[in-house]
Amino acid sequence: MTKQIIIATKNKGKSKEFKEFFAKYGIEAISLLELDEEIVDVEETGNSFRENAALKAETIANHLQQMVLADDSGLEVDVLDGKPGIYSARYAGEPTDDEKNIQKLLQELAGVPKEKRGARFVCTLAIAEPGNETIFRTGFCEGKISTQKKGNHGFGYDPVFVPENYNLTMAELPSNEKNKISHRKYAMDELEDWLEQSN
Numbered sequence: 032m033t034k035q036i037i038i039a040t041k042n043k044g045k046s047k048e049f050k051e052f053f054a055k056y057g058i059e060a061i062s063l064l065e066l067d068e069e070i071v072d073v074e075e076t077g078n079s080f081r082e083n084a085a086l087k088a089e090t091i092a093n094h095l096q097q098m099v100l101a102d103d104s105g106l107e108v109d110v111l112d113g114k115p116g117i118y119s120a121r122y123a124g125e126p127t128d129d130e131k132n133i134q135k136l137l138q139e140l141a142g143v144p145k146e147k148r149g150a151r152f153v154c155t156l157a158i159a160e161p162g163n164e165t166i167f168r169t170g171f172c173e174g175k176i177s178t179q180k181k182g183n184h185g186f187g188y189d190p191v192f193v194p195e196n197y198n199l200t201m202a203e204l205p206s207n208e209k210n211k212i213s214h215r216k217y218a219m220d221e222l223e224d225w226l227e228q229s230n
């Protein structure tokens with residue numbers, strides 16, 4: 032039987048990326064959207080990526096009584112003092128809408144010159160298991176916010192995020208390229224020791 036890990040997410044874009052990462056270790060990543068049982072949303076009431084990742088991982092691990100990985104991630108824009116940050120998914124309000132979030136961000140940055148459009152994606156992973164201490168890993172991806180949407184791969188703010196040393200947006204990169212340089216990939220790299228020891 033293949034090994035499996037539950038990913039405490041309802042985000043299809045994240046789920047697809049985790050399936051690709053874990054497949055390399057012979058592990059099948061399963062999101063909450065694929066479970067037979069409907070899982071209620073965990074309220075993200077924390078004040079940091081770490082607190083929200085812990086909330087999602089620990090709540091779902093306790094509910095399912097098994098090991099669970101959660102991802103809390105977002106975009107920090109320099110000229111906005113790190114916003115939208117932990118509010119990235121709900122930047123333009125709820126229900127969450129990637130297109131509205133992008134339009135709001137482009138409006139906030141209207142007239143801001145290229146050299147001041149620096150930003151980074153942040154991803155904190157939490158792995159929780161009933162009875163064990165939760166572990167955390169974080170990864171970053173530096174870049175800039177473009178002035179126009181381009182590309183249709185990925186999700187979220189990918190169409191307006193240009194990674195450092197690239198002239199293309201994240202959404203113009205095929206998924207295997209994004210998955211070599213993304214915040215999520217660097218957070219997964221930090222998990223390598225844990226993956227080796229638990230394999």
Ligand SMILES: O=c1[nH]c(=O)c2ncn([C@@H]3O[C@H](COP(=O)(O)OP(=O)(O)OP(=O)(O)O)[C@@H](O)[C@H]3O)c2[nH]1
Nearest residue numbers: 040041042102103104105106119120186187188189
């Ligand atoms: O362009 C992007 N490329 C990425 O790789 C990426 N990673 C995160 N984000 C943004 O940050 C929010 C996370 O918020 P978040 O961690 O609460 O996740 P979510 O609410 O979408 O799903 P869940 O995992 O909580 O169920 C997302 O919705 C996106 O707006 C990204 N945008």
Ligand SMILES: [Mg+2]
Nearest residue numbers: 042075103120
């Ligand atoms: Mg969320």
